[in-house]
Amino acid sequence: MKPEKRKQLFLIGIFLAILLAEGVTHTTMDLMKNQRPVAADLFLQVPSQENLRNYEENLEEGSWLVQNLRPVMQVLRFAVLGDLGKKAVAGREGWLFYDLGIQYLTERSQPVRPGESTPDEVVEAIVSFRDRLAERGIHLLVVPAPGKASVYPEMLTARALNLDHPVNVRTLQLLEQLENEAIELVNLFDLYQSEKNKDSISGPNNLYLIQDTHWSPKGMEMAAEKVANRLQELGWVEKGNTDYGLKEVPLSRHGDVIRMTQIPGIDDWYEPETIQASQVVRKESGEIYADDPHSEILVLGDSFLRIYEHDEPGSGGFVAHLARDLGKPLTSIINDGGASTLVRQELYRKPEMLAGKKVVIWEFVERDIRFGTEGWQDVPLPDANQEI
Amino acid sequence: MVFTSHIFLFYFLPFVLFVYYLLPRGRNFFLLCASYVFYGWWQPWFVFLMFFATWVNYLGGIAITRPGATGRSRKLALTLSVGVSLSLLGFFKYFMFLENNLNDLLALLGSENFSIYVVTLPIGISFYIFQSLSYSVDVYRGESPPVRSFFDFACYVALFPQLIAGPIVRYNTIADQLVERDHTVQKFSSGTALFILGFAKKILLANPMGEIADSVFAANSPATIDAWFGVTAYAFQIYFDFSGYSDMAIGLGRMFGFEFLRNFNAPYLADSITDFWRRWHISLSTFLRDYLYIPLGGNRKGTRRTYLNLAIVMLLGGLWHGASWVFVIWGAYHGALLCFERWRGKESLYNSLPRPVRVAITFVLVLFSWVLFRSPDIQQAFDFFGAMFGVLKPEGGSILLAAELYTRGHLVLMAICAAFAFQPLQAFDWAPTITWKKMVILILLFLVAIMMMFVQAFNPFLYFQF
Amino acid sequence: MGSLWLACSQEPNTGEDPEVTTRGSVEVTAQLVEIRGEFVNRADYDYAFVMKYKVLEVHRGKVDSDFIYVAHYNPEKPRDRVADERVSDVGGTLQKFHAGDIHRMALETPIDDYFMGGIINRYFEEYKGPIYWAVWTNPVSK
Numbered sequence: 001m002k003p004e005k006r007k008q009l010f011l012i013g014i015f016l017a018i019l020l021a022e023g024v025t026h027t028t029m030d031l032m033k034n035q036r037p038v039a040a041d042l043f044l045q046v047p048s049q050e051n052l053r054n055y056e057e058n059l060e061e062g063s064w065l066v067q068n069l070r071p072v073m074q075v076l077r078f079a080v081l082g083d084l085g086k087k088a089v090a091g092r093e094g095w096l097f098y099d100l101g102i103q104y105l106t107e108r109s110q111p112v113r114p115g116e117s118t119p120d121e122v123v124e125a126i127v128s129f130r131d132r133l134a135e136r137g138i139h140l141l142v143v144p145a146p147g148k149a150s151v152y153p154e155m156l157t158a159r160a161l162n163l164d165h166p167v168n169v170r171t172l173q174l175l176e177q178l179e180n181e182a183i184e185l186v187n188l189f190d191l192y193q194s195e196k197n198k199d200s201i202s203g204p205n206n207l208y209l210i211q212d213t214h215w216s217p218k219g220m221e222m223a224a225e226k227v228a229n230r231l232q233e234l235g236w237v238e239k240g241n242t243d244y245g246l247k248e249v250p251l252s253r254h255g256d257v258i259r260m261t262q263i264p265g266i267d268d269w270y271e272p273e274t275i276q277a278s279q280v281v282r283k284e285s286g287e288i289y290a291d292d293p294h295s296e297i298l299v300l301g302d303s304f305l306r307i308y309e310h311d312e313p314g315s316g317g318f319v320a321h322l323a324r325d326l327g328k329p330l331t332s333i334i335n336d337g338g339a340s341t342l343v344r345q346e347l348y349r350k351p352e353m354l355a356g357k358k359v360v361i362w363e364f365v366e367r368d369i370r371f372g373t374e375g376w377q378d379v380p381l382p383d384a385n386q387e388i
Numbered sequence: 389m390v391f392t393s394h395i396f397l398f399y400f401l402p403f404v405l406f407v408y409y410l411l412p413r414g415r416n417f418f419l420l421c422a423s424y425v426f427y428g429w430w431q432p433w434f435v436f437l438m439f440f441a442t443w444v445n446y447l448g449g450i451a452i453t454r455p456g457a458t459g460r461s462r463k464l465a466l467t468l469s470v471g472v473s474l475s476l477l478g479f480f481k482y483f484m485f486l487e488n489n490l491n492d493l494l495a496l497l498g499s500e501n502f503s504i505y506v507v508t509l510p511i512g513i514s515f516y517i518f519q520s521l522s523y524s525v526d527v528y529r530g531e532s533p534p535v536r537s538f539f540d541f542a543c544y545v546a547l548f549p550q551l552i553a554g555p556i557v558r559y560n561t562i563a564d565q566l567v568e569r570d571h572t573v574q575k576f577s578s579g580t581a582l583f584i585l586g587f588a589k590k591i592l593l594a595n596p597m598g599e600i601a602d603s604v605f606a607a608n609s610p611a612t613i614d615a616w617f618g619v620t621a622y623a624f625q626i627y628f629d630f631s632g633y634s635d636m637a638i639g640l641g642r643m644f645g646f647e648f649l650r651n652f653n654a655p656y657l658a659d660s661i662t663d664f665w666r667r668w669h670i671s672l673s674t675f676l677r678d679y680l681y682i683p684l685g686g687n688r689k690g691t692r693r694t695y696l697n698l699a700i701v702m703l704l705g706g707l708w709h710g711a712s713w714v715f716v717i718w719g720a721y722h723g724a725l726l727c728f729e730r731w732r733g734k735e736s737l738y739n740s741l742p743r744p745v746r747v748a749i750t751f752v753l754v755l756f757s758w759v760l761f762r763s764p765d766i767q768q769a770f771d772f773f774g775a776m777f778g779v780l781k782p783e784g785g786s787i788l789l790a791a792e793l794y795t796r797g798h799l800v801l802m803a804i805c806a807a808f809a810f811q812p813l814q815a816f817d818w819a820p821t822i823t824w825k826k827m828v829i830l831i832l833l834f835l836v837a838i839m840m841m842f843v844q845a846f847n848p849f850l851y852f853q854f
Numbered sequence: 855m856g857s858l859w860l861a862c863s864q865e866p867n868t869g870e871d872p873e874v875t876t877r878g879s880v881e882v883t884a885q886l887v888e889i890r891g892e893f894v895n896r897a898d899y900d901y902a903f904v905m906k907y908k909v910l911e912v913h914r915g916k917v918d919s920d921f922i923y924v925a926h927y928n929p930e931k932p933r934d935r936v937a938d939e940r941v942s943d944v945g946g947t948l949q950k951f952h953a954g955d956i957h958r959m960a961l962e963t964p965i966d967d968y969f970m971g972g973i974i975n976r977y978f979e980e981y982k983g984p985i986y987w988a989v990w991t992n993p994v995s996k
Contacts, residue, residue: 007822008577014831015580016405018838022398039399049431054952060394061932062949066842073839081797086599086845089791102792105785108608149788157791167785310970337899338972345978349966349985373894373901374974 022065029064038062071264078263087260094270095155096257098213101147102156104367105167117340117375119174125376127181129344129362132381139236139359142178142185143227144171145215145304147366148208151192171366186230188223195222210273211255214307217277220318227361228325236359237297240328244289244320246278249313279313280320289320292329294356299332300347301363302339310334318363331357339364340372344379351382389429389548391636392590392841400426401640408644409571416543416566419644423546427512434510437476442545444472445520446538449527453534462528469524477517483507485711512552514708518675520545523559525679532560540566549640553633555651555671558678562646569645574820579642581819581826584834586635589815591837593808594629595844596801597621603792605762605772611782614789615775617802619755622762624805627656630669635815650816656754656809659746660736661725664754672708676701698730699723709761714769718760725753747810869958869992873945878960878989880915884908884922885956890976893930900940901972902965903929904985910956917986924986925965925973926951933991941969946991960990 001009023039030037038058045051060066077083084090089097111118130140150168153160166172168189178185192207207219215223231237252272280289299305299319309317309332319332331353335343339362347353364372389396404422411418428435448469452462484507491501523541526532535541544566550557604610604618634651641648651671658664665673681701687694699720706719729736738749759776763769774780818826874881884907894901902925909920928936933946948957962968965987975985 004822005573007824007827008573011577011580011822011827011830012573014827015584015834016402018834019398019402022394023402047428047432050953052429052432054950056393056395058950059399063394066394069839070842073843076839077797077843081800082795083797085843090795091791097791099792102785102788103606106603106608106789106792107606149785153785153788156788159787159790163787165783167788169784334970335972337901342972342974345975346966346973348978349964373899373972374976377978379978 022063025064026059026062030062074261074263075265078261078266078269084261085263087262088257089156091152091156092158093155094210095152096211096255097149097156098257098260098367100371101149101213101367104147104170104370105149109170111370115375116370117372119170119177119369121376122174122340122369122372123177123181125340125378126178126183126362128378130183133360136354136381136384138354138357139234140184141227141231141234141236141359141361142183143188143223143301143361143363144175144185144369145223145301145363145365146171146189146192148213150189150366151196151207151219168366171369174369184230184234186223186227188226191222191226192219209255209275211258211270212273212307213256214304217275217308217316220304220308221278221321224318224321225325228322231297231326231359231361237326240326242323242327242329243283244280244324244327245283246324247281247288249277249279249316251275251277251312253312277308277313277316279316280324281315289315289323290329291319291332293331293353295329295331296356296358297326297328297330297361298347298353298357298359299330299361299363300339300343301332301334301361302343302365302368303334303336304363304365305332305334306336322361338373340368341374341377341379344377348379348382354382389426391633391640392587394841395429396426397838397841405643415644416537417539419548420539420543420546423543423548423551426548427546427551430511431508437480437510437513438516438546439542441473441476441517441520442542443538445469445524445545446535446541448524449534449541452524452528466524466528470521473517473521473524477513480507480510480513482707482711515554515556516545516551518556519559522556522675522679526558526560526563532563535563535566547641547646549644549646550637550648553630553637554669555634555637555648556675557648557671558675561649565646569647571645575642575645575647577822578820579639581822581830582635582639582642582815584639584830584837585815585819586632586637586639588833588837589628589632589635591840591844592833593801593805594625594627594632596798597625597628597805600793600798600802601625601762603789605768607786607789609771609780609783610775610786610789612775612778614782614786614793615772616755617793619759619762619772619776621802623656623751623755623758624802624809626758626761627652627809628805631815638816639819650814652814652816654809654812654814656751657747657812658750658754659743660729660734660739660750661722661753662729662734662736664750665722665726672705676705680704694730695727698726702726713766714760714763717766717769718757721757721760867993867995869947869956869994871947871992874958874960874990874992875913876960877943878915878962880917880961880963880986881913881959882907882909882917882922882961883911883913883956883958883994884924885910886951886953887921889929889951889953894974895930899972900928900938901974902927902969902987904973904975904977905929905951906977907957913958915961918983922986923975923977923981923983924959924961924988925969925975926988926991927969940971944989946988948991948993956994958992958994959988961986962989963987 027037027039041058042055045055074085082090087099089099089102091097109119126142133140147168149156150166150171153163153167160167172189175185175187195207205218206216207222208214209216232239252274254267254270254272258266258270281287282289299322301318305318307317309315309319319330323330333343333346333350333353335346389400391397408415408418424435427438448465451457451465457465483505487503494501523532523544527534544557544559544562547557600621601618604614604621607614610618631652638648638651649671651669653667653670655664655668658667681697684697684700685693686697702719702723703716704719706715706717706722709715709718736746736750738746741749759772760769763772771780775782869883886905887908888906890906893903904923904925907922907924909917909922927941927944929951932949933944937944963984963986965973965985968987973985
């Protein structure tokens with residue numbers, strides 16, 4: 001055989017071996033697990049468009065090769081190119097950002113993908129909720145939680161150092177629209193900006209966590225204090241007489257942005273972030289804070305309420321600190337990533353949570369204005385007769 | 389089915405290759421069946437549409453070459469087959485465009501909108517309609533003999549390697565191969581090499597460039613440098629995506645014994661727009677030349693008519709790419725540049741400058757056209773031009789795009805893309821001979837690209853939409 | 855050919871196993887009638903997704919009607935890899951959800967007593983009854 005032909009045959013052989021590797025491995029693994037090979041499913045169903053898509057997805061997702069090589073490639077991509085994948089963006093000095101939060105700030109105002117919301121839909125849903133509550137004599141206070149990149153654009157890119165305009169124009173416009181509709185809201189953007197202006201952005205004074213999408217204990221406590229003050233200014237709530245104190249709890253944790261990358265072993269590449277959180281405790285008994293379903297205040301919100309409250313250290317999040325500032329326990333419904341619609345649907349399923357309420361505080365993260373899960377639907381309140 | 393999908397790579401292709409080489413005869417029929425499965429995988433019902441278009445042109449060929457057919461009846465048969473084919477293309481590709489434009493017009497006049505149908509565009513229809521048309525025209529012109537077997541003809545129209553996104557294979561370039569073709573180890577191995585190179589182009593270069601382009605084109609008034617970065621990324625994306633597909637198609641064709649013509653020849657090394665169209669999507673430009681420009685009179689009817697013909701060809705070429713005004717303007721832009729260069733004796737305005745400068749200017753002119761090509765509508769295209777020239781200042785958060793764009797990975801890949809796009813050696817010329825060194829490169833590339841495919845989201849080829 | 859032969863030669867699968875028969879307070883075999891819309895594809899978000907089932911057989915406990923609404927945790931994941939730190943007591947052998955398929959499931963109700971996260975319920979407007987929480991889900995061959 002000519003050497004030229006030997007090379008050609010060798011290439012063909014390797015190529016065909018690679019093509020066959022997946023089918024053979026997949027079938028063998030299925031048979032070893034005593035299962036029918038997924039490849040055989042093609043002959044068991046009508047070849048409709050939907051069945052073919054499902055078949056294709058099953059083949060790919062059930063593949064031993066895919067499952068085992070995908071993590072290897074993710075690690076390689078991260079190690080060689082510093083690629084964190086589609087969900088995370090590396091900023092400056094080790095700061096990490098959630099890509100969806102950046103997309104919210106950079107993209108055109110009109111929805112780019114299906115399922116995204118327009119500012120008008122947001123306003124409509126909030127106004128409707130406010131009106132429904134008002135019919136039952138309940139006040140609504142809206143608290144949009146700023147996205148990390150809105151507060152710290154300069155930690156995302158050096159281009160934003162000495163920036164002379166806000167990066168979240170769309171959110172500010174929405175706040176204006178809400179004010180025009182006489183919606184009571186708390187503007188945390190101004191609060192954080194003025195705090196940043198007077199303070200250094202480094203060290204433990206950060207208002208947001210470095211590796212996480214959420215606020216730091218300091219940012220959260222400032223928000224709670226501001227909300228408490230606003231409620232009292234409005235005369236909606238009087239200060240209670242439950243005396244709460246604080247118990248300092250140091251935490252060491254990897255942020256959620258690291259988890260979102262889904263890169264195996266990525267925790268080893270990043271030092272955990274050290275945080276000084278504080279649990280809210282009853283001064284008299286030392287008991288940690290607990291919600292009271294009979295409170296006159298109901299707090300609805302997303303993971304900005306969950307952090308430190310349900311996560312470690314527990315009872316040290318926004319709800320507990322707001323309760324401390326108001327001197328009374330609160331009722332809360334926390335729905336991760338679901339503050340736009342799902343948390344109100346949950347309230348609908350739990351009519352007892354609305355019983356005896358005078359005030360509802362509704363927190364949602366800024367990016368949900370566009371990317372809120374299931375959009376901004378008009379959700380009715382639970383039947384008043386079922387509340388008790 | 390997509391070449392860069394799990395099902396195609398690991399199941400469909402090895403199965404089809406295995407059965408094809410096992411069959412002592414009836415290989416074209418088997419390839420036809422495989423091609424229908426390949427095409428119907430996405431939307432099974434559209435196979436019937438392709439079958440109908442095939443049947444019409446096959447009958448047209450019979451009528452044209454029928455013994456005793458008069459000139460008039462031959463012309464009538466050609467008109468019918470071309471008319472039916474173009475009607476199918478017109479309906480499926482341009483009906484919604486027409487309806488939307490009529491509705492816009494009615495809205496201007498204060499009338500209510502109407503909706504008749506929602507027409508789904510069958511994937512690859514522009515390619516297979518052009519191919520089946522070329523048969524009727526070639527037979528009419530006497531440039532090709534009529535097919536002897538319907539299955540051979542249907543195999544030509546549906547041939548899966550080049551079915552969905554070209555290259556456009558003209559009947560007269562493949563007629564003999566449908567009857568008899570060689571299957572050699574050399575041909576198979578060069579096909580393998582081309583397929584791997586095309587696969588790697590798509591997965592390792594085009595898809596990451598697409599991510600950059602998507603971010604920039606979705607942005608609300610990007611900064612000037614970001615806009616240029618984004619459109620350059622798109623230029624690389626569309627080149628490596630489409631030329632990658634062509635390489636894979638030609639490579640697959642060789643595995644089954646076919647020899648398709650080259651579709652790209654270092655287009656970004658072109659030093660004028662005329663030169664660019666000799667190097668970019670060659671199968672389309674030669675198709676338009678032979679089946680539209682020359683029948684319109686080409687350059688034989690005077691200078692003014694030549695310009696008009698060029699303009700018509702480029703406008704229709706634009707419209708062929710998509711039913712949208714941006715494609716019409718894209719075609720008009722290229723048509724105007726071609727007319728201008730024709731007026732100067734097929735020379736660009738900057739012909740006297742050194743070649744690297746000519747190449748750079750041509751690339752920038754092409755970049756402008758890619759802005760039109762990529763933008764969803766005219767308004768956004770002009771906004772993007774505004775950003776490129778600093779007329780529209782970045783506002784709000786668009787300044788933050790920098791964090792997404794200028795990552796280590798993006799910069800490295802951009803540099804690699806530039807290195808490959810601006811050099812003359814093409815996969816088409818590199819693949820025919822295999823050395824040990826080339827083999828190591830190819831195998832490594834293939835393995836890395838496959839692993840990368842496992843972590844990438846589904847990402848069809850750009851030209852599927854045409 | 856091998857696949858075709860294997861496809862035809864397998865024993866029917868009733869989905870029964872020691873997990874599905876002991877977990878939850880309700881156990882049914884039901885046909886997945888509808889998956890409404892697309893699943894949510896966001897890495898930052900764990901959620902339960904409500905799907906509509908037609909009950910074919912009740913093995914344990916009781917259900918209110920022939921059609922039930924069942925929430926599955928992170929439905930895009932295979933059931934044997936769905937449990938995580940937050941929701942540890944779910945599982946099964948089902949790899950993927952397809953409308954028309956039959957599942958044997960161990961269930962709990964009402965969902966809010968068992969799952970605290972986001973519930974994507976696209977039947978909210980039309981159905982206000984109880985939602986079941988899928989604890990264990992196995993495929994059943996037809």
